[in-house]
Amino acid sequence: MLKGVLVGCGFFGRIQMEAWKRVDGAHIAGVSDLDPAKAAAFQREFNVAAYEDLDQILQAVKPDFVDIATRPATHLKLARECMIRGFPVLLQKPVAETWDEARRIVGFAAGANVRMMINENWRWQRWYREIAALLGSGRIGRPFYYSMQARARDGLGLSPYPNQPYFKDMPRLIVYETLVHHLDTARFLIGPIEEVFCRTARINSHIRGEDMALIMTKHAGGALGMIDCNRACEPDEPGPALEIARFEGLDGKIRLRHSGEVFVGDERVFSGAELPGYRGDSCRATQQHFVDCLRTGEQFETEATAYVRTTYATVEACYLSVRENRPVQVDEIASTL
Missing domain, CATH: 3.40.50.720 (NAD(P)-binding Rossmann-like Domain)
Known part of the structure; x- marks a missing residue:
């Protein structure tokens, strides 16, 4: 022990x-x-x-x-x-x-x-392990596109983020703190991210950092993705999953609902029900x-050096993209490790 x-x-x-x-x-x-x-x-x-x-x-x-x-x-x-x-x-x-x-x-x-x-x-949420198995088995063929749309209404007003109020004073927020999860999960599911183009905005004027972001990704295998998040709007339905997601392949599509349910086409292949702990027992x-x-x-x-070279470098590439208003190759950051 x-x-x-x-x-x-x-x-x-x-x-x-x-x-x-x-x-x-x-x-x-x-x-x-x-x-x-x-x-x-x-x-x-x-x-x-x-x-x-x-x-x-x-x-x-x-x-x-x-x-x-x-x-x-x-x-x-x-x-x-x-x-x-x-x-x-x-x-x-x-x-x-x-x-x-x-x-x-x-x-x-x-x-x-x-x-x-x-x-x-995030990559350890049960629904994403199920999606990884589906993708790995070739259930929808070669994936060429995905989207993740994350929503939470906890970032408004003078006292936002009640569970972690220090978020209010962070100079970098939604990409750095939240979407790092989704970038890592996309890398886990689809493969290495080569390039990002990112736009951010601040909805709540009482915080320092950004609370909305759109990230377009390009993966090594040619797949494209869109990651979309704000913390000012209620999700469409309650549930343990912060985001809905969609993965499109040559032979079909996979959908994730806020409930944690996973669908291949119209067939529910994972219920997501009654999992203990945090977000699909991911912790x-x-x-x-x-x-x-x-x-x-x-x-x-997620060995530390490999994670910094990939996921953390992708976060830094997103902020460089915002500053310079251009697509950024992740290797522009990773090569300096």
Whole structure:
């Protein structure tokens, strides 16, 4: 049984702690947070030891791994301390505040020869694993187009994003924080993204960053995609999936509904019903994959260096596209890693 610690007792840390209770082969032996009250709340809720800071928890627990679930501004320092001491890390996305910081983080991991996985849970949503299997089996033939349309009405007014109010002050928001998931999932399902063209806008004047984005993608195999998101409009129907999605191939189409249901043509092939946890039990699946790979030595699906070179570089390419009003090759960013 592997022994881990969780650093960061905020909104998403709680979701991850719930998931850790259902992961086979590992348990969380301690938590820490810069806010002692938050750590104490986790101690009571999850019956786990609480510590004041990273140094204290690493010395006391001597874990087999560290789950870092803090804000991006803290990642460089926390990841570096773990790498220096040889502790494998599951690092929350976004990886870092800047491209330079992301480069330094993966550089520390490589230099220390310590394993690091980016906690990118979207591709682990059960409906996307089902869609991946359908695409891989050739059910709709060669895919040539897809669209993802994500909606949430939590970003309006003077106090938007009640679960994570710090979003309001982030200079980069919807692509950096939300659509990074969809870019990674598109890469997982369709293959490497070669080029992006991105448009962004700010609907809520009370926030710093963008809260609407349209991203056109071009993949290595020739497929094109459109990723479309805002956090000012209600979705068409309630459900665990943030977005609806459509994948078109030479022999048919696959549709994802907000309910988590997956259709091939008019045939429902996955119900999406009654899955526990967060968005199709994606956090538990992500964390189980991390633990399984630590135990077997197999490659992480979102190994840190590869993830930064692909998914994170695609995010940076989107912002470069906005600044320069042009299509951007992802390799313009990735080649600087």
